[in-house]
Amino acid sequence: MARRKTHEKRLSLRSRPRRNRGSEAIRALARETELQPSDLILPLFVMDGKNRQAAITSMPGQFRMTRDRIVATARRAHGLGIPAVALFPVIKGALKDRFARESLNDSGLLQTTVRALKDEVPGLAVITDVAMDPYSSDGHDGLVENGRVLNDESVGILAAMAVAQARAGADFVAPSDMMDGRVGAIRAALDAEGFAEVGILSYAVKYASSLYGPFREALDSAPRSGDKKTYQMDPANKREAVREALLDVREGADIVMVKPALAYLDVIAEVRARVNVPVAAYQVSGEYAMIKAAAEKGWIDGRKAMAETLLSIRRAGADMILTYFALEMAETLG
Ligand code: PBG
Numbered sequence: 001m002a003r004r005k006t007h008e009k010r011l012s013l014r015s016r017p018r019r020n021r022g023s024e025a026i027r028a029l030a031r032e033t034e035l036q037p038s039d040l041i042l043p044l045f046v047m048d049g050k051n052r053q054a055a056i057t058s059m060p061g062q063f064r065m066t067r068d069r070i071v072a073t074a075r076r077a078h079g080l081g082i083p084a085v086a087l088f089p090v091i092k093g094a095l096k097d098r099f100a101r102e103s104l105n106d107s108g109l110l111q112t113t114v115r116a117l118k119d120e121v122p123g124l125a126v127i128t129d130v131a132m133d134p135y136s137s138d139g140h141d142g143l144v145e146n147g148r149v150l151n152d153e154s155v156g157i158l159a160a161m162a163v164a165q166a167r168a169g170a171d172f173v174a175p176s177d178m179m180d181g182r183v184g185a186i187r188a189a190l191d192a193e194g195f196a197e198v199g200i201l202s203y204a205v206k207y208a209s210s211l212y213g214p215f216r217e218a219l220d221s222a223p224r225s226g227d228k229k230t231y232q233m234d235p236a237n238k239r240e241a242v243r244e245a246l247l248d249v250r251e252g253a254d255i256v257m258v259k260p261a262l263a264y265l266d267v268i269a270e271v272r273a274r275v276n277v278p279v280a281a282y283q284v285s286g287e288y289a290m291i292k293a294a295a296e297k298g299w300i301d302g303r304k305a306m307a308e309t310l311l312s313i314r315r316a317g318a319d320m321i322l323t324y325f326a327l328e329m330a331e332t333l334g
Contacts, residue, residue: 032315033311033314033315034314035307035310035311035314035329035333036081036333037080037081037082037326037329037330037333037334038081038082038083039314039319039320039321040082040083040310040320040321040322040323040326040329040330041082041083041084041085041086041127041280041320041321041322041323041326042073042074042077042082042084042085042086042322042323042324042326042327043085043086043087043088043322043323043324043326044065044070044073044074044085044086044087044088045062045063045064045065045088045089045090045218045219046064046065046066046067046070046087046088046089046090046109046110046113047064047065047066047089047090047109048066048090048092048109049066050066050067050068051066051068051069052065052066052069053065053066053069056214056217056218057217058213058214058217058285058289059214059218059285059288059289059292059324060289060292060293060296061292061324061328062218062288062324064090064218067109067112067113067116070087070113070116070117071116071117071120071121073327074117074120074121074124075120075121075124076327077124077326077327077330078121078123078124080327080330080331080334081330081334082124082326082327082330083124083125084124084125084126084127084171084172085117085124085125085126085127086127086128086129086174086322087110087113087114087117087126087127087128087129088129088134088215088218088219089108089109089110089113089134089135089219090109090134090218090219090220091109091134091135091219093220095135096135096136096137097135097136097137098136098137098138098143098144099143099157100132100135100136100157100161101135102135103132103134103135103157103161103164104160104161104164105164106164106167106168110128110165110168111164111165111167111168112168114126114128114165114168114169114170115168115169117169118168118169125171125172126169126170126171126172127170127171127172127173127174127201128165128168128170128172128173128174129174129176130158130161130162130165130173130174130175130176130177130182130186131158131175131176131177132154132157132158132161132177133177133219133221133223134219134221136221137224138223138224138225139216139221139222139223139224140223140226140228141154141176141177141178141179141228141231142154142157142158142177142179142231143157147225147226148230149230149231151179151180151181152181154177154179154182155179155180155181155182155185156185158175158177158179158182158185158186159182159185159186159188159189160189162175162186162189162190163189163190163193163195166190166193166195166198167193167195170198171198171199172198172199172200172201172254172255173186173190173198173199173200173201174200174201174202174203174257175200175202175203176203176206176259177203177231178203178206178228178231178232178233179231181251183200183202183204183247183248183251183252183253184251184252186200186252187200187251187252199254199255200252200253200254200255201253201254201255201256201257201280202248202253202255202256202257203257203259203282204241204244204245204247204248204249204253204256204257204258204271205233205241205244205245205256205257205258205259205264205267205271206232206233206257206258206259207232207233207234207235207259207260207264208227208228208229208232208233208234208235209232209235209259209260209263209284209286210286211260211263211284211285211286211287212284212285212286213285213286213289214285214286214288214289215284215285215286218285235263235264238266238267238270241258241267241270241271242270242271242274245271245274245275246274246275249275249276249277253277254277254278255277255278255279255280255319255320256271256275256277256278256279256280257279257280257281257282257322258271258279258280258281258282258318259281259282259284260282260283260284260286260287261281261282261283261284261287261309261313261318261321262283262287262309262312262313264281265312265313265316266316268281268313268316268317268318269316269317271317272316272317272318273317278319278320279317279318279319279320280318280319280320280321280322281313281316281318281320281321281322282321282322282323283309283310283313283321283322283323283324283325285324287309288323288324288325291305291306291309303328303332306325306328306329306332307329307332310323310325310329
């Protein structure tokens, strides 16, 4: 009797979207976006020394690690199906100068780490960051003169830096500096030095964001004066993102990146629609810190927030994601 009554109350609906959510089996079939370990790139902070690591306070679970530990962590990432790591060096204050000279040192921290990684985990791609800030006594991505960040003078230094990284064995170089014309200059310099096979993952669309704080703590690389607004983009702009991405593709970028990720999903979608190269997104240090902090307080489920935000970045159109969650996410998936 009761059953019949419910039946009588039924609406006559041709379309019931809930049918496609009725069980995990059907949900799996209807799922539009996939997230896999092979979509992830693990950023790593390398420091000088042996068999040591130092916690990064504002990034729970992340460490600055010495070369040997970096190699071990990279091996673990490779084993989990993560195709690449992105390296950032922690440079001692005494080695920093206005011109970021240490970045060209073939036996410097970054270059020796790249070599160690290519020797020990050859199947893993190594991506190196091209920007002056970790090496610069001014903490800017370019050369500072009279309080201004010079463009063309910086581009020359960045091109030399990219060549030094390629010589060490980097598979891809990733200019994160936002100077005009640097992708073309880097491409020309790499080609001239015999590195035509080394790719460029350009931070084409990088915003002047409040979400880089923990990263700057990790590298002690915050600008000593001023901010980065004369080179990094205004968060208000989307058309300009397309302009930057198209310019970098024209200059020879093999992959273009949008950064940060979660606050810029519309930008990722727009760039994806406008270029024919793969699009990367960077879930930056502040995005990681926010999820970890809320999870530590018990206010959100950290694992679920990790998976949901990464999936949303894929759904927006990113082909690959740089994320400090790469190991944790790959483990969860595996
Ligand atoms: C610097 C660089 C930054 C990041 C990557 N490369 C910081 C900045 O521009 O100040 C940020 C990454 C992160 O916050 O996770 N060239």
